[in-house]
Amino acid sequence: xxxxxxxxxxxxxxxxxxxxxxxxxxxxxxxxxxxxxxxxxxxxxxxxxxxxxxxxxxxxxxxxxxxxxxxxxxxxxxxxxxxxxxxxxxxxxxxxxxxxxxxxxxxxxxxxxxxxxxxxxxxxxxxxxxxxxxxxxxxxxxxxxxxxxxxxxxxxxxxxxxxxxxxxxxxxxxxxxxxxxxxxxxxxxxxxxxxxxxxxxxxxxxxxxxxxxxxxxxxxxxxxxxxxxxxxxxxxxxxxxxxxxxxxxxxxxxxxxxxxxxxxxxxxxxxxxxxxxxxxxxxxxxxxxxxxxxxxxxxxxxxxxxxxxxxxxxxxxxxxxxxxxxxxxxxxxxxxxxxxxxxxxxxxxxxxxxxxxxxxxxxxxxxxxxxxxxxxxxxxxxxxxxxxxxxxxxxxxxxxxxxxxxxxxxxxxxxxxxxxxxxxxxxxxxxxxxxxxxxxxxxxxxxxxxxxxxxxxxxxxxxxxxxxxxxxxxxxxxxxxxxxxxxxxxxxxxxxxxxxxxxxxxxxxxxxxxxxxxxxxxxxxxxxxxxxxxxxxxxxxxxxxxxxxxxxxxxxxxxxxxxxxxxxxxxxxxxxxxxxxxxxxxxxxxxxxxxxxxxxxxxxxxxxxxxxxxxxxxxxxxxxxxxxxxxxxxxxxxxxxxxxxxxxxxxxxxxxxxx
Numbered sequence: 341x342x343x344x345x346x347x348x349x350x351x352x353x354x355x356x357x358x359x360x361x362x363x364x365x366x367x368x369x370x371x372x373x374x375x376x377x378x379x380x381x382x383x384x385x386x387x388x389x390x391x392x393x394x395x396x397x398x399x400x401x402x403x404x405x406x407x408x409x410x411x412x413x414x415x416x417x418x419x420x421x422x423x424x425x426x427x428x429x430x431x432x433x434x435x436x437x438x439x440x441x442x443x444x445x446x447x448x449x450x451x452x453x454x455x456x457x458x459x460x461x462x463x464x465x466x467x468x469x470x471x472x473x474x475x476x477x478x479x480x481x482x483x484x485x486x487x488x489x490x491x492x493x494x495x496x497x498x499x500x501x502x503x504x505x506x507x508x509x510x511x512x513x514x515x516x517x518x519x520x521x522x523x524x525x526x527x528x529x530x531x532x533x534x535x536x537x538x539x540x541x542x543x544x545x546x547x548x549x550x551x552x553x554x555x556x557x558x559x560x561x562x563x564x565x566x567x568x569x570x571x572x573x574x575x576x577x578x579x580x581x582x583x584x585x586x587x588x589x590x591x592x593x594x595x596x597x598x599x600x601x602x603x604x605x606x607x608x609x610x611x612x613x614x615x616x617x618x619x620x621x622x623x624x625x626x627x628x629x630x631x632x633x634x635x636x637x638x639x640x641x642x643x644x645x646x647x648x649x650x651x652x653x654x655x656x657x658x659x660x661x662x663x664x665x666x667x668x669x670x671x672x673x674x675x676x677x678x679x680x681x682x683x684x685x686x687x688x689x690x691x692x693x694x695x696x697x698x699x700x701x702x703x704x705x706x707x708x709x710x711x712x713x714x715x716x717x718x719x720x721x722x723x724x725x726x727x728x729x730x731x732x733x734x735x736x737x738x739x740x741x742x743x744x745x746x747x748x749x750x751x752x753x754x755x756x757x758x759x760x761x762x763x764x765x766x767x768x769x770x771x772x773x774x775x776x777x778x779x780x781x782x783x784x785x786x787x788x789x790x791x792x793x794x795x796x797x798x799x800x801x802x803x804x805x806x807x808x809x810x811x812x813x814x815x816x817x818x819x820x821x822x823x824x825x826x827x828x829x830x831x832x833x834x835x836x837x838x839x840x841x842x843x844x845x846x847x848x849x850x851x852x853x854x855x856x857x858x859x860x861x862x863x864x865x866x867x868x869x870x871x872x873x874x875x876x877x878x879x880x881x882x883x884x885x886x887x888x889x890x891x892x893x894x895x896x897x898x899x900x901x902x903x904x905x906x907x908x909x910x911x912x913x914x915x916x917x918x919x920x921x922x923x924x925x926x927x928x929x930x931x932x933x934x935x936x937x938x939x940x941x942x943x944x945x946x947x948x949x950x951x952x953x954x955x956x957x958x959x960x961x962x963x964x965x966x967x968x969x970x971x972x973x974x975x976x977x978x979x980x981x982x983x984x985x986x987x988x989x990x991x992x993x994x995x996x997x998x999x
Contacts, residue, residue, distance in 0.1 A: 344416070345369070345403035347520065351396040358385050365403060371637035380430045383469065384414060387428075391498050395419045399516035406449050407536055408526040410629060413446045417502075418516045422509040423457060424502065425450070425464040432468035435492040438886065439466055444490050444851030449526070451487055456522035460514055462487045463505040469495040476501050478508055482847060486510070529909045529962070531883070533591050534622050535629040537598040538653065556588045558789040560595050563725055566758055567596070567675055570721045577756040578712070578724040578748065580681075580741070583792030584805040589727040590618075590907060592792070593677040596725060597653060609675035612657040614683055617879035618907040619656050624880045626650045661710065665698065670717035680907060681726035684708040686743055709747035716752060757784045760791035804830060808958045812951055814927050816993055823995050831964040834991055835999035838869045841914045841966040842896050844999060848964060853911035856882065856893025858957045861901035862950065863918035864933035865978050869970065871899050871916060879904045902956040913961035916968040919983035921950050923990040937978065966999065967991060 345368035346361060353361070365381055366373050384402075392398065398419040403412045417424040427443040429436075447464040450457040464487070471494040479489045488508070493501040528536060563579050570577045583589045597611040613619050627647040634641040657678060664671060678684070685693070685707040694703035705713065715722040728741055748755055803822055810819035823832075831848070835841050845855040859866060863873055877898045881891035891898060893910065919938060922929045930941040930950045941947055958965075969988040972981035992998065 343405035343407075343524070344401035344520075345412075347401050348399070349396075349516075350392045350398040350400050350417075350419075353400050354389060354393060354396065358382065358389075361385050361402075368403070371639075374638050380428065383430045384428050387467070387469070387495055387498065388415060391502065392417070394499070395502075401520070406446060408453065408528045408532050409445065409449060410532075410535055410539055410633065411442075411446075418514050418519060419502070419506065420509065421461060421511045421513050422506055423450070423460050423462045423514060423519075424505070425462060427464075427466050429466065429468045431470055433470045433472070435466055435468050435471060435474075439468070440490050440492070441851045442466075447487050447490075448851055448853070451485060453526040454522060454524050456514075456519040459511065460486065460519075461509040461511055463502075463509075464488065464490045465498070465501055465505075466490055466492050467495065467498055468492070473497060476504055478504050480508075481850065483850070487850075527962075530590050530594075530618075530907065531621065531625045534594050534654075535626055537594050538626050538650075539629070539633060540598075555789065555792055556592065559588075559592050559792060562758075562787055562789045563592065563596055564599070566756075567723045570723050570756070571674070574721050575756055576716060576718075576722050576752070576754060577758060578726065578744075579758040579790060580726045580728055580744070580760060581790050581792070582728045582760045587792035587805075589729060589792060590679055593679055593725060593727050596675070597677055608673050609677060610652075610660070610671075610673040611654050611677045611679065612660050613654070613679035613907070614657040615680055615907050616656060617904045618679070619654055620880050621883045621908060622654050623647065623650050625884055626654070628884070657711070661707070661714075662698075664710075664714040665700075668717075670719070671714055674715075674718060674721060675723045675725070676711070676715055677725040677727065678711065679727045680729060681708070681744060682728050682741055684711070684743065706743050706747060708744040709751060712744075712747055712752055712755070716755075753783070755783065758787055758790060759784065761786045761788050805959050808955055811958075811991075811994060812928075812955055816990070819994050827995070832996050833966050833999040834988070834996040835966060835968055836971045836988065837999070838914075838916065838968050838970070840999050841916075841968045844966050845896070845912050845914055849912050852886075853963070854883070854893055855896075855912035855914070856910050857896055857899040857914045857916060858905055858910075858960055859899050859901060859916045860918060860920055860950070860953045860957065861903055862920040862932055862953070863901075863916065864920070865938075866916060866918050866970070868973070868976075868979070869916070870897070873899065873901055877904060879908075883908060902953040905960050906956050908960070909962055910960050911963045913957075913965040914968060915957050915960075915965055917954075917970075917984070917987055919972075919979070921954055921987075922983055923987040925986075933978070938983075967996065 345365050348356070362378070362381055362385065366378070388400065392400065398417060401416040403414070404416045405412055413425055414428045415424075415426040417426060425443055425447045427439065427446065429439055432439070443464040443466045447462045451462055471492075473494060473496065474492060476491060476493060476497060477489070478491065481487065481489055488505060491501045491505065559581060563581065566577050566579050569575070581589055581592055593611055597609045627643060627650050630646040630650065631641055631643050634646070660671070660676075687706040690705065690707045690710070691703045694700040712724065715724055726744060748757060803826055807819050807822040807826065810822060833844060835844075849855045857871070859871060859873060861873055863871065866873070875898070877900060878891060879900065881889060882893045882898060882900055882904070885892040887894040889895070893900070896914075899916070920931050920933070922931065928951065930947045931938040932941050933939075941950065969984050969991065970979070972984045973979045974981055
């Protein structure tokens, strides 16, 4: 079944009246069509009938749906062995960069996520109908993936653009029916996924369908079943959903939350995260997207109104906690989804914060114990869903999984516990608390589908997280083997030159593919390279603003640390490595910069935080990354060459090519 509003052979399109085609498009929409949209469609139909008369054996799709992006392609045209992606800007007199990026994004989406488009020749064309004549330039890119650089054309030159692109087309003829019925298997960023789910798409619309990704649907279904059973039987239950970095834990949580958006429902849910940057970015992204969708549908909505609705859906866990402190009644929601639950504070950190910031001395609970107690106030039923990342604790006081389980055993023995059988992995910091669960065996249920084992962040390298784990765990031989398995599809290069790294990013990224520089929050001696981690960034601008905004990641001026990027993604990343985490013959050495010199970090907890920081940084990129290990400076005792050379040689030994 086609995802286009209109689909027909070009011959059939030419024989159908303009009015009939327009009426068909209008009937397919779910919103009132304004005069401007009606006029644009009329212009497109007229232009396409003129241009496509020379290719009656081809096929045409109008308004082709790209759910991952929440947009539709104006026209997809199949002619012989070429696939044309055409975006019309009716009345435009210039080729704006955002429009060029838009048509490029469409082409990349099909190339990467639509099965039949993986190997075909794709020609994206931007048509600014009123632009002056320009040179029709046909060029390929260094990616060598059979996508042309976007062709810019006005209305008059469109036939020439198509003819010249066909001259370069290679490969077998495309079967339009097979192409239209082929699987669409996207892997959206968490921002794209949240926007799509909030716009009433389903997980099936925006995720891949192979055997590995079915795990995502199974996990969502397993959690939904626990919620239904708890409501039906009047019980309290807690689910621990585990997964490797980028496996889709947050996506599962957002999916559950969007299934229960109705605030009047008895099963209403709230998505909670202590990750301030993630909450801020998702809220702003959903607000902007809702405003865009409503306005495109002809509805007026203010950004403030859209933002208020989004805030009910995604909340900062600390605000939720404070509300529960002020109000002893049960919270409104029966279902609470806690993202990155392993980062909940232990009792010492919680008590310290409560005494200093909330004027509540001698606070008796850890953060996890208090959050469970809030949902336990419901007299009938409640469900907590804990989304747990492996090796993701990156800050003082983050207790990992053990405190959640200890809290259950100590204070909430009546709660049913649902856990993955993978919770025993050391990365999840469950510790001896798992053994305590055995004392309440009747209340513990092991469900293997609650573990997400395959990273979906990088659709090009599903085993990136495994390689990073092996690299950080000082297993160079196994890391080499994993790297050989993924290197053809996921480029990683190594350099000692920051300027070369920036140029590599700009050359690799196409369309609106986002790139940026990420560093450890302890990388204090990168200042000679214009990297100062003490200068705070606004993650909303860094992750969401466009290439013209100096605050955006694209500008490669502001850098993000593990605290700003955890839970979020880039398409291409530059990981700049400092001397806080060094490789020596005896393994990793950890340091903190104090005053004017580096001091060894010996406390096991802080050493683990530094290791996890680099785990986060090395798993942010979906398509590829460049790693910069500076050369150091023999005249600067804080940047001695020996601080960096060991790390560089270790990474080079993994097999990463040198830029």
